[in-house]
Each structure stands twice: as structure tokens, then as C-alpha cells.
Amino acid sequence: MAKAAKTNTEDYLRMYTQMVRIRAFEDNANQLYLSAKMPGLTHMSSGQEAVAVGICEALTPEDKITSTHRGHGHCVAKGAEFKAMFCELLGKEEGYCRGKGGSMHIADQSNGNLGANAIVGGSMGIATGAALSAKMQKTGAVAVCFFGDGATAQGLWYEVMNMAALWGLPVIYACENNGYSEYTRTDEIAAGSITARAEAFGIESYDLDGQDVLAVNDLTQKLVERCRKGEGPFFMNLKTYRYHGHHVGDINREYYRAKDEESEWKTTRDPITNFGKWLEGEKIATTDELIEINNSVRKEAEEAVAYALEAKYPDVSEVDMHVYVA
Amino acid sequence: MAKAAKTNTEDYLRMYTQMVRIRAFEDNANQLYLSAKMPGLTHMSSGQEAVAVGICEALTPEDKITSTHRGHGHCVAKGAEFKAMFCELLGKEEGYCRGKGGSMHIADQSNGNLGANAIVGGSMGIATGAALSAKMQKTGAVAVCFFGDGATAQGLWYEVMNMAALWGLPVIYACENNGYSEYTRTDEIAAGSITARAEAFGIESYDLDGQDVLAVNDLTQKLVERCRKGEGPFFMNLKTYRYHGHHVGDINREYYRAKDEESEWKTTRDPITNFGKWLEGEKIATTDELIEINNSVRKEAEEAVAYALEAKYPDVSEVDMHVYVA
Amino acid sequence: MREITLSKAVNEAIAEEMRRDPTVFLMGEDVAEAGTPFKVLAGLVEEFGTERVIDTPISEPGFVGLAVGAAMTGTRPIVDLMFGDFIFLVMDQLCNQAAKTHYMSGGKLSVPMVLRTNMGATRRSAAQHSQSLHALVAHIPGLKVAMPSSAYEAKGLMKTAIRDNNPVVIFEDKLMYQDKAPVPEEEYLIPFGVANVKREGTDITLIGTSSMVQVAEAAADILASEGISAEVIDPRTIVPLDEETLIKSVKKTSRAIVIDEGHQSYGVTGEIAARLNEKAFYHLDAPVVRMGAMDVPVPFSPALEDITVPTPEGVAAMARKLCSGEMIHAA
Amino acid sequence: MREITLSKAVNEAIAEEMRRDPTVFLMGEDVAEAGTPFKVLAGLVEEFGTERVIDTPISEPGFVGLAVGAAMTGTRPIVDLMFGDFIFLVMDQLCNQAAKTHYMSGGKLSVPMVLRTNMGATRRSAAQHSQSLHALVAHIPGLKVAMPSSAYEAKGLMKTAIRDNNPVVIFEDKLMYQDKAPVPEEEYLIPFGVANVKREGTDITLIGTSSMVQVAEAAADILASEGISAEVIDPRTIVPLDEETLIKSVKKTSRAIVIDEGHQSYGVTGEIAARLNEKAFYHLDAPVVRMGAMDVPVPFSPALEDITVPTPEGVAAMARKLCSGEMIHAA
Numbered sequence A, B: 001m002a003k004a005a006k007t008n009t010e011d012y013l014r015m016y017t018q019m020v021r022i023r024a025f026e027d028n029a030n031q032l033y034l035s036a037k038m039p040g041l042t043h044m045s046s047g048q049e050a051v052a053v054g055i056c057e058a059l060t061p062e063d064k065i066t067s068t069h070r071g072h073g074h075c076v077a078k079g080a081e082f083k084a085m086f087c088e089l090l091g092k093e094e095g096y097c098r099g100k101g102g103s104m105h106i107a108d109q110s111n112g113n114l115g116a117n118a119i120v121g122g123s124m125g126i127a128t129g130a131a132l133s134a135k136m137q138k139t140g141a142v143a144v145c146f147f148g149d150g151a152t153a154q155g156l157w158y159e160v161m162n163m164a165a166l167w168g169l170p171v172i173y174a175c176e177n178n179g180y181s182e183y184t185r186t187d188e189i190a191a192g193s194i195t196a197r198a199e200a201f202g203i204e205s206y207d208l209d210g211q212d213v214l215a216v217n218d219l220t221q222k223l224v225e226r227c228r229k230g231e232g233p234f235f236m237n238l239k240t241y242r243y244h245g246h247h248v249g250d251i252n253r254e255y256y257r258a259k260d261e262e263s264e265w266k267t268t269r270d271p272i273t274n275f276g277k278w279l280e281g282e283k284i285a286t287t288d289e290l291i292e293i294n295n296s297v298r299k300e301a302e303e304a305v306a307y308a309l310e311a312k313y314p315d316v317s318e319v320d321m322h323v324y325v326a
Numbered sequence C, D: 001m002r003e004i005t006l007s008k009a010v011n012e013a014i015a016e017e018m019r020r021d022p023t024v025f026l027m028g029e030d031v032a033e034a035g036t037p038f039k040v041l042a043g044l045v046e047e048f049g050t051e052r053v054i055d056t057p058i059s060e061p062g063f064v065g066l067a068v069g070a071a072m073t074g075t076r077p078i079v080d081l082m083f084g085d086f087i088f089l090v091m092d093q094l095c096n097q098a099a100k101t102h103y104m105s106g107g108k109l110s111v112p113m114v115l116r117t118n119m120g121a122t123r124r125s126a127a128q129h130s131q132s133l134h135a136l137v138a139h140i141p142g143l144k145v146a147m148p149s150s151a152y153e154a155k156g157l158m159k160t161a162i163r164d165n166n167p168v169v170i171f172e173d174k175l176m177y178q179d180k181a182p183v184p185e186e187e188y189l190i191p192f193g194v195a196n197v198k199r200e201g202t203d204i205t206l207i208g209t210s211s212m213v214q215v216a217e218a219a220a221d222i223l224a225s226e227g228i229s230a231e232v233i234d235p236r237t238i239v240p241l242d243e244e245t246l247i248k249s250v251k252k253t254s255r256a257i258v259i260d261e262g263h264q265s266y267g268v269t270g271e272i273a274a275r276l277n278e279k280a281f282y283h284l285d286a287p288v289v290r291m292g293a294m295d296v297p298v299p300f301s302p303a304l305e306d307i308t309v310p311t312p313e314g315v316a317a318m319a320r321k322l323c324s325g326e327m328i329h330a331a
């Protein structure tokens, strides 16, 4: 576990709590799907919590992120509340997007989340544009663009990296490299080196362990600081793993991913377990305190689910609202 | 001047002649524009002849090329005749595309030219697809994808390089790096290193002098051979220069390109002059023989222009022919 | 006759054509081992190998571009585009390249490729995974556009598409993959540009595309029980469009509704309605009415999504109005 | 009133808005020193500097994506897309992202951006540089679409577009850049969704978009000399569409022709004709006739290109037929 730049107990515990909150959110989302209470499908980010939390904890609410189809973790980490998130997941009026977006467009916009995106790579331009406007308006804000390893196959990335590099934009491209693109190992569909691709545009790039929340947070803090000084853009290739299938319905997946591999990651590289152990080892928290965090988060999540299940759908009159800004 | 793999007199003289033919074609095209006899605009490739000829002379008619908006040179180099080319330029029925394509879509398809393209970068997929089908059908054919330095900003290139590299396709990406994208120096709109971008996909890449027809031909022959053996793809970054404006109408261009720079290239790095000198120095041809080549090519071009000017337009009934293959 | 799912029908069509013609191949994301997320292509890689069933990176413009080039040089690619919404990503390769190559080359080059993709809302997939974008493609000369309305059409049209020497885009309704229909064991092809009169009637013509054919049929059932006789027609391909059959029907019934799941404005219903109005004008007793999807991005919430698309009840209600002359004062 | 070119009108509109609002900026290929290949933006970089007039690489999807993100975060980008044909390259960013962001976010985010591009054939630029693709964009809810028909509209619509809080696409006819029209010195805006009755008439309504307004006016001149009184209407924006004005006119004249330079099939003429037929049906003495561009890729050869687009003579001939009742037997 690397040393973190966030150095006080409060920061550590918040990072731990946020990771637990993501895990709890996803577990409940999965349950909603399995019990046929959720409309459609959803992509869970369990296993990838350290990336979302390590990065978002280095940002202010004024900093922007763009998220992906696997976006619940980013949304939680950027400061969203469970109730409005579960309402969104269930298509309820009190959802962050009034039920119009659902899982694939979920975002607490007020906290600088510019949205999850159902087009793989689709938000790369948006994040870069947010950085451009931050630079133009001299707001000092930074934009972080989350995307998966599979998304590096989208030409858009190369186009926007070129502009970001040319214009020194305050954007950090954060590749959540979980090794898979749907049902395919990404190394079967990615030639050469992803990191070298960013470097070829003159972008300073880092390969790092995405399961180590402190390492992620530490590097992000440094890069955010440098972005604010006009030294951006940057690229981070974060090695991580998704515990579930590509989406909730992807249950029998041994044809593309071995059970052994999954359990190896879960048992030895779990970001929450490992960070919990570190917190205990460093005497920052006791086992009981961590259990208490877990329990209270679980309780909060269950209450939010119960609330969302009862919440009302948007009125049908909303169907043609928000097509245009009035 | 590098040593060439095409080693007999005939080959040398054909390369010289083909370069002269391109120059003559362009000069006549320019005249047609200036005398208001040509519909629309056209982009001339004068100055870039060694790239087109050095590469195409290493190919067979079964090998494919894709070309660009600046495509006359590729078309000539791949074996096209003046008459059908000028007819196309003037929108006449006897043109290679029956007048439907014009300058930006000109191609002698029977010689493996899959077409000029008016979408910058638009043919990168086509060339790569031609290589895929060559590999699938085991034809042994190679595809060369010509494009400009400005086109490297198109995301499509990265997408197709990835697939070409993954699948070992027999395709050579040939960047005609003339330093400009329309009215902008390309280094103002290209970050990092273009060659490194290809290398990042694991593609073997070369920077070379595009004014040296022997160097170009030599390398291309080797790469074509290796492509046929399944060792592709490759990338060539060929430094070259366009003598004219971006298109025939781009006359006053000092705001983006200095006259000095232009005359420096023309006087010291002209591919035809320099190769002519080498041929004389090596006693492969005398001054008179070279003059004779120039004269006869000029005559051929003028006759073709005269022919094309008199040739007839397609009948109006052709307007809705060729929308669909019957 | 045996009944098979639309999914199986597509699979059979492709397998049969791949057996018949070694130049036919498949490419797209997760088409091989996974057989696509909808499992439509399951089993093909086992029979034809990874050389002819090619998993691509997530590079839609790129692999459509490859298909165009491959099609120009002796092969017949079938490209799988996982969601119809991604067609926006490939419009340049499809519309600037594939559609125009034959014409721009004066007939010298051709692009015999198939792009198979899907359409259809109410799957709770929100605005970027629910669109029905066939109208965009139909607007571009050089492309053909097929819209199968059942397993039977899905098989017959796919086989025709694969043998066609032009770029063809097939939109399958993703909600119909598990729907079964009678499909002969014997080989058959469905020619392009030939509409199918699914049901004869005398009072009103209901023209539906893709799953809207089912909606039209269900509406016709409702109407029949009320004594209104509706003719239901499925154009099957919207490019080429079998205008003749549609006009003949409307001349007979004097009334028509056009139903399509694309957005209503600037879409398919406008085109068909305009042609009917123009060419059967003096036979019409009422304006041709259009029922497309609402002009809103597809909302996620089930409460909203369900009301964005035409329903049998809605169509029946409109037909009733038309037949009772209620529209006279409206227009 | 002074007369200025359409090119100058666009330039003025943008300059005025950039002066008024510091969040407005421009980006695109060769927009700065070169002022675009059509020189429309000449002089702006000198006044506003390279920070607000930004030359981009040849990365259309990329810079449109940047504009979407910039628009979501406090600025108002104007994106210059050099040729309308390149819109195929940016469809995903425009239609999956810009158009849907406000809706998908439940109204929380918005994308106040302008995409200015062009349209129009007969410039001998062949199939990939001559298309009029506005119908594609008009089909997608969330986008507004303006089509100026003269310098006057070009200025007034551009200013409105820049102040609009939604993504707006403006299609300028590239053949009209040098056309002059009276344009007031004083500031004015032209509201969206308000059609302009360019000329009143009683016998037939000619509805034209962009340069087809001039075609309609020229046709009206021809017709006037023959005693046929044509009303000419310019919708100015096709989304939103001022249906009311169009319908009112057609109810008066009982006949209409819709003229547009996009391909006829599945395009703008179908939509407008269908709405008129539906909503003015009982007032029509003849079918609404559509005159779009031919359904062929635009050919290079002048001999072919010129016949692909509607002409004043063609429109006048069709109007004559409609007014003489000749269409009765056709339909």
C-alpha cells in the first residue's frame, strides 16, 4: 500500500467509507435486478472501487468528471446520495435525472459529474471540452475522463488527446483497465501498448495499480495540482478488475473468464479488504470500527432502496419535457 | 540518393518518366483551372512525385492503393492513362468514373486504385479492409494507404491500425508528410510524434525522405515483400512538399507559408531534378535523353487535354445510373 | 411448418449463405465466442472458425471501413453493429463511402456488404440504446434498407441482402429476437421492394414497418371486432419501397395510417404518407395519418418509455376516427 | 438599406455576439488566420485572438465532442464544420450526446452550442462535398435546425442560435456566400419557428428552404407573368417548424409545392407535405407535390449535376400542372 497524500484519519476513513458505499450500492443494484425489480440491465463496478474513490477524493466539486456505462462507482465517489441514485436506477421522478437517464446516464450533476455515458468512449470529447472551458474561463477546474480499456479502441480518444496535448488542457484520462471488453479479453483486441499510445501524443502517462486506493489518490492529487498549474494533460492506466459479469445478466461467463481468475482477484486484491487491513495495521481504525462503517452503509443503502421502490414514477406529462431548454 | 532495389535501366527510366508524367499532368490541370476550363477545384501533387512513384513502382496491378483529395499522382503512378484522367477531370463520359467522380474521386480502378477520396482519412478503413480481404483470400496482394499528415488527426487511423496490427494485415500506411494541412502548418495541429503513434500499436515504422524516389522505392519493395510473407502492417512517414497551394485557387498564401521556403524546396529538393542528376551521374541517361522524355510526356499530356476538351459529357440519362448495382 | 425465433432465423440465413459462398464473412464486437450479446450469432464461430467470424475491437467506424474495403475487393462482409444507436458512429463510412462508391466510380467498383443492426424501444435501455434510426439511412441514395417484421422475413431478407451487390442495412427489432414464426425448412429468399399484404381489408390500410406490423395486426383485430375491415401491409424494405402495392391498397380503402417506430418528424411515416397523398390523392376519403415514435429522446423510466411508441389501441382509436369521418373538421 | 453578402452577415452576427458575450467562442479547421476556406470568418481572429478563435486539427468528431463538453460547462461554442458532408463524421457527438444531454439528465445539464455548416450542390465538388443533409439532423429530437435563405436570415438566425440554450445546427448554402441582400445596421434577431411569407399569392403555395426560396421566388415570377399568383414561404427553421403559417397559406391557396435541396426520399419535403396533407386535407384541390434533389449521389460532371436539383423552370412547370388540374388523373 503506497503512502497517500491525503494524510489525516478523516480522509482515510472517508475513502474507506466511499469504497464500501460503492460496493453496497452495487450489491443492492444486483439484488434489484435478480428480484426483477429493476427495469433493464446494469453494469456493476464492484472490484473497481479504488479507482473511482482514489481519483474523486482528489477532486473538488468544481472539478468535472465524465463517466461510463459502468458508472455507479464514479457517481457515488463524486458525492452522490443513495436515494436519488436508486430512484434513478428504478426510473423514479426523484432520481438524479428524473428517471429519464437510468443506470447508464446516472449522475449527480451538481457535484461536477457530467454524466455516465452509454456510448463507449462517448464522453472523451465532453471531458476534454470541459477542460477547454475551464482553461478558457480560468476556473482552475480539472476534468477527469473515466473510460474502460475497451474504449481505447475508439478513434475519438486519439483525436481529443491530440487537442488536449496541443493546448495543454487540464484533463486527466483515466483508463479503468479491468482486462475485459464485454466478453472478450482486451489484450485480444488491443495491439501494442495503451500507455505508449498516450505517450506518442506527448502526454505524460502512468501505469499503476488500480486496487491501491492510496496510490491512486496520491498520484491523482499530484496530477490535479499540476493540471491546475497548466501542466496537463495526463494519462493513467489503472489496472483493476470487475467482479461481476459485464452486466447483471452475464452470469455464465466461464467461456471467456475463468472462475479461478475471479476468485484470485477477489481474495488477494480486493481494494476494500486490503485498505481495511492497512487501516487496521496503521492503527487508524479498529476491526470493529470498520465493521460499524460497513453496517451503517448497508443500512443506509437498504433504506434508500426501500424508499426508491416506493417512490413514484414521473408523471406521463414529463415525457416531452426537457427535450429542449425552454 | 539511396541505392534502389529496382536495379535496371528500364526501371530507373520508368520511375523518372512516371514522375515527369505526374508533373505534366498537374501543370496541365492547373492551366485548365486558370483558363476556366475545368469545373470546380483541384489539389495538385507537384513536388510529391517521388512518394507516389517510389511506392507504386514497388506494387503489382493486383496490389491495391487508396488515394486522397490530392490523388492525381497516385493515379498516374498506379498506371492510369492521361486521356481517361483528363476526361474525368473535365466531367466527360470517357473519364475513368464516367465523369461522375471528378478530381477528388479519380482512379483507374482496373489497376488496383480503389479511389481518391474527398474525406480526409476516409480511405484508411478501405485500404485496411482490402488488406483483410487479401489475407482472407490468400491473394498475396498488398494494400497501400496514402494519406496526408493532416489526416493523422482522424481517429479512424488509430482504429484501423489497431486491427491491422492485431491481425497482421498486409497494409502499408504511407503518410505524405508535406508539412501542411490546408492553410495550417501541421506541427501546429499535431502533438507528439506521428511515427511514435504508429509504433505504439506495435507497427514497425519508418521516417524517410519522400523526395528520394530510390529510397522510397527501396524501402517499399522490402516492406511489400514482408507484407506478402505476413509480416505487415507497416508505417512510412515520408517527408515531402507540395509546390502549389492547397488547391488551385490557393494563390496568395504567404500568410501561412513563406515564398522562401517554397523556393528552397523547389531548387534544392525537387525529386525529378535530383533523380535526373543522379541518372546522368550514373550514366544511365544523358541530358538529351531526359529532355526527350520530358518533351514527349508534355506532348502526350497536351494531346490528352485537347482530346478531353473535345470529348462529350455523359448523357443526362446517366444521372441515375450506378446508384445501385443492377 | 416449424416455428423458430427471429434470432434463429437470422442465424440460419447467415450460416446457409456462409456455407454457400466462401467469400461471405462476419465481423463485429463479440460476434465469435459470445455470439453477440443477443446470442443471435451463437454457434457460427464453431462452424466457420475465427477467420470468418471475426471479433473486432470497439471501433465501429474502423470495422465498417474495413468492411467497405473488403467488399470492394472480392469478399462479402456482414457487419454486426450491436445497437442501432451506434449507426451514428459509422455514418461517414456507410454514407460517404459505402453508399457512393459505385456511383462515384462510374460503376466500376461495388460494395456488396450487409450491415445488420437493430432498433426498438421499451427495453429500458434509455436514449442511447433504444433508437430506431432507419430513416437516416433510407435518406441516402446507394443504400438499401430492410426491416424484417418476423422470423420469416428476417431469414428471407437476410439471404437476399447477402447476395445483393449493394450495401444493405438490416434493422432487426431487438425486442423480437425471441418471437417465433413459421419458417420453412427449404431455402427461400424474399425479394427486395416487394411489400407483403399481411391481411386484406376494405375500410382502411394500416402500413407498418418491423414490429409495427404486429401492432397493426393487433389493431386490425380490435377493429375487426367492431366491424371495421383493415388491410395490413408490411413494406419489408423501405429502400426500395414497393409504392405500387401501397398505393393500390389505399386506392381501394381510401384511408391509411402509416406506423413506424422511428421518430415521427422527418422520418419514414412522412415519406410514405407524402407518396400516398401525392399518388392516391383523389381516392382518399381522409388524410393519411402518421403514427411514429414521439419526437423525444427515449426515456429510461418505464412509465415514460411505454408511451413514446405506437400501440395497437392507439392505432385502432385513430383508425376509428378516420373511418367515422371525425378527421374532417380537424383538417 | 445597405446590402451585404451572406458571408459578411454571418461574420457580423458572430462578431457581435462574441463582443456581447465573452463565453462565446469559435472552433474549427482553419477558422483563424485563414478565416475558413470560404473566408466567412475572416478578421475574427484579429479581433478576438486565438484563444477565442481556435484552429483545430482535422478531427471533426473530436472537436464537436469538445464543444459539447465546453457547452455543458459555461461556454457557448460555435463549431465550424467546413462542409455539410462531414456531418456524417460527427453524428454520434451531435445526436447521441449534444441532442440528448438535456433530456437524459432530466433537465440538469444543457448544451448551448451552434454547429454551423453548409449545404448545396452545383459547385462541381462531387458526391462528398455537395450534400444537403439537414433532414438527418431534423429527425433527431433535441436539435434545432436553421436554414437561412439570404444574408438577412443568415445574420438574424445566427444571432438567435448563439443565444439559444440548445444545440442548434445552421446550414448555410455554400453557393450563396457572395449573394447580397439588405441587412439593417441595427441589431435584430430572427426568432426560431417563425416562417416568413416572402410573397403573397392566391393560387398556389411554394414552400422553399435555403436557396430553394430563391428558386421558388423565381418560379413565382415566371408564374406571375402567366397570371398564376404564387405565395412563397420560407420556414427559416425546420426545427421548430412553423406549421401554422404553412397550413394557413395552403388552406388559402389549396395547392402547394415543397422545394428542398436535400434528397427527396425520406427527407424534408416528405415531412412538410405529410403535415400539410394531414392538416389541410379538406382544403386541398390537388396533392401537395414535393420537389427535392434527386435520389442520387451528387455527380461531378456539370452535365449531370445541374439536373439533380430543383430549378425555377421545373417548379413553375409543376405549379402550372397543379393549377390546371392536370394532376387529377395522375393520382
Ligand SMILES: Cc1ncc(C[n+]2csc(CCOP(=O)(O)OP(=O)(O)O)c2C)c(N)n1
Residues within 6 Å of the ligand: A069, A070, A118, A119, A120, A121, A147, A148, A149, A150, A151, A152, A176, A178, A180, A181, A182, A186, A246, C029, C058, C060, C082, C086, C089
Ligand atoms: C460505441 C459503443 N460500442 C459498443 C458498445 C457496447 N458495449 C458496452 S460496454 C462494452 C465494453 C466496454 O469495455 P471497457 O471500455 O473495457 O469497459 P468495461 O465494461 O470493461 O468497464 C461494449 C462493447 C457501446 N455501448 N458503445
Ligand SMILES: Cc1ncc(C[n+]2csc(CCOP(=O)(O)OP(=O)(O)O)c2C)c(N)n1
Residues within 6 Å of the ligand: B069, B070, B118, B119, B120, B121, B147, B148, B149, B150, B151, B152, B176, B178, B180, B181, B182, B186, B246, D029, D058, D060, D082, D086, D089
Ligand atoms: C473529413 C474532412 N475534413 C476536412 C476536410 C477539408 N480538407 C481537405 S484537404 C484538408 C487538409 C488535409 O491535409 P493533409 O492530410 O496533410 O493532406 P494534404 O492536403 O497536405 O495533401 C482538409 C482539412 C476534408 N476534405 N475532409
Ligand SMILES: [Mg+2]
Residues within 6 Å of the ligand: A148, A149, A150, A176, A177, A178, A179, A180, A181, A182, A186
Ligand atoms: Mg474493460
Ligand SMILES: [Mg+2]
Residues within 6 Å of the ligand: B148, B149, B150, B176, B177, B178, B179, B180, B181, B182, B186
Ligand atoms: Mg499535408
